[in-house]
Amino acid sequence: MARYTEEELLQLKPEVEVPVNFDIDSFRAVIDKVKEIQGLQEEEFQHFHRRRSSHNHGKPKIKHLKPKITTDSDGWSTFDNMARRKSSVVAGGSGTINGSDEDAPAKEPVTIAQETLRVKPNKNISSTKPADSRDIVADKATNNFNAFAALESDEEDD
Amino acid sequence: MSVEEVTQQTQDLNIEKPSTVLSDEKEFQLKHPLNSKWTLWYTKPPVDKSESWSDLLRPVTSFETVEEFWAIHNAIPKPRYLPFKSDYHLFRNDIRPEWEDPTNAKGGKWTHQFWGKTPDIDDLWMRALLAVIGETIDEDDSEINGVVINIRKSAYKIAIWTKSADKKEALTRIGSKFKTVLKLGDDAQLEFLPHSTASEKHPQPSLVL
Numbered sequence: 001m002a003r004y005t006e007e008e009l010l011q012l013k014p015e016v017e018v019p020v021n022f023d024i025d026s027f028r029a030v031i032d033k034v035k036e037i038q039g040l041q042e043e044e045f046q047h048f049h050r051r052r053s054s055h056n057h058g059k060p061k062i063k064h065l066k067p068k069i070t071t072d073s074d075g076w077s078t079f080d081n082m083a084r085r086k087s088s089v090v091a092g093g094s095g096t097i098n099g100s101d102e103d104a105p106a107k108e109p110v111t112i113a114q115e116t117l118r119v120k121p122n123k124n125i126s127s128t129k130p131a132d133s134r135d136i137v138a139d140k141a142t143n144n145f146n147a148f149a150a151l152e153s154d155e156e157d158d
Numbered sequence: 159m160s161v162e163e164v165t166q167q168t169q170d171l172n173i174e175k176p177s178t179v180l181s182d183e184k185e186f187q188l189k190h191p192l193n194s195k196w197t198l199w200y201t202k203p204p205v206d207k208s209e210s211w212s213d214l215l216r217p218v219t220s221f222e223t224v225e226e227f228w229a230i231h232n233a234i235p236k237p238r239y240l241p242f243k244s245d246y247h248l249f250r251n252d253i254r255p256e257w258e259d260p261t262n263a264k265g266g267k268w269t270h271q272f273w274g275k276t277p278d279i280d281d282l283w284m285r286a287l288l289a290v291i292g293e294t295i296d297e298d299d300s301e302i303n304g305v306v307i308n309i310r311k312s313a314y315k316i317a318i319w320t321k322s323a324d325k326k327e328a329l330t331r332i333g334s335k336f337k338t339v340l341k342l343g344d345d346a347q348l349e350f351l352p353h354s355t356a357s358e359k360h361p362q363p364s365l366v367l
Contacts, residue, residue: 001193001293002190002191002192002193002293003193003292003293003294004190004192004224004288004291004292004293004294005292005294006285006288006289006292006294008292009224009227009288009291009292010288012190012224012225012228013228013232014225014228014229014232017232017233018225018228018229018232019229020219020229020230020233021219021221021226021229021230022218022219024233024234027200027218027234028235030202031235031239031240031241031244034202034203034205034241034244035241037205038203038205038241038242041205
């Protein structure tokens with residue numbers, strides 16, 4: 001029986017590439033193709049099974065205030081979006097570039113007034129009726145023309 | 159004619175010695191024959207559900223000399239380069255690398271699983287090949303049928319397939335040598351699994367080293 005130790009076999013190992021008795025290029029091509037397909041399948045798998053990004057977990061939860069609407073006895077509704085916040089204060093340039101607070105005059109914080117929008121719900125907005133019943137009064141002529149009074153005034157001018 | 163004269167005349171004949179791989183790496187004339195012909199098989203990973211096992215397992219080439227072995231070994235991709243679910247099988251003569259093959263049917267395999275990346279897997283596979291084709295792992299008869307490496311995502315598995323599964327002493331000797339070839343320490347386990355248990359869900363090893 002022909003036997004060779006590992007050392008004997010290693011001694012016979014050529015350092016240069018020796019031609020083989022089969023189509024090595026086709027064999028390598030098959031392996032490369034399978035690797036390419038597996039890579040694409042893995043990419044697809046990771047796309048559909050990827051973990052959720054964790055950066056959303058640390059996002060502060062913003063509580064949106066519910067707009068407060070109050071309706072008075074005249075039927076006027078008051079929309080107050082800042083029911084809880086009375087005013088917003090903006091630091092109006094209190095910081096300086098070099099941090100030399102002594103040189104720069106201290107500015108007062110700017111207070112932004114909260115506007116209150118008054119809205120009256122109107123059911124007639126799309127009809128031919130006046131939108132506001134008080135407008136009917138406003139449209140009427142308030143002074144009638146007095147011809148005699150006009151004549152009198154002309155004479156005085158002369 | 160005296161012995162000296164014959165020796166002198168023989169030397170004067172100036173017979174050109176045939177070149178070997180040692181004297182000429184490319185144009186050598188003499189090759190070192192192996193004890194058997196060996197066939198390299200490759201299992202291609204399935205990329206399509208329609209592919210069956212018979213489509214995936216194919217013989218690559220055969221060799222009968224040390225020089226041919228090296229030419230093939232140097233040319234083919236190493237285990238670390240192979241895609242997952244690939245296998246290389248090196249089997250004696252025309253034995254198919256399947257436990258259903260008549261030569262394998264009554265045998266089994268010594269197997270070890272290398273978990274993780276195993277950076278020296280190419281070297282360990284080469285050592286296993288050399289031990290098998292050099293017939294140094296098998297002192298008595300040709301008990302070895304072949305050697306297999308499985309490339310998986312989480313592990314590499316190298317196994318040596320034997321003709322029988324009941325020759326405990328002979329198998330233990332083979333297993334001990336195989337453990338040395340694979341550079342396994344005392345804490346690493348080498349298991350022998352008879353092919354008769356291959357269809358079981360959780361086959362138990364009949365021998366452990």
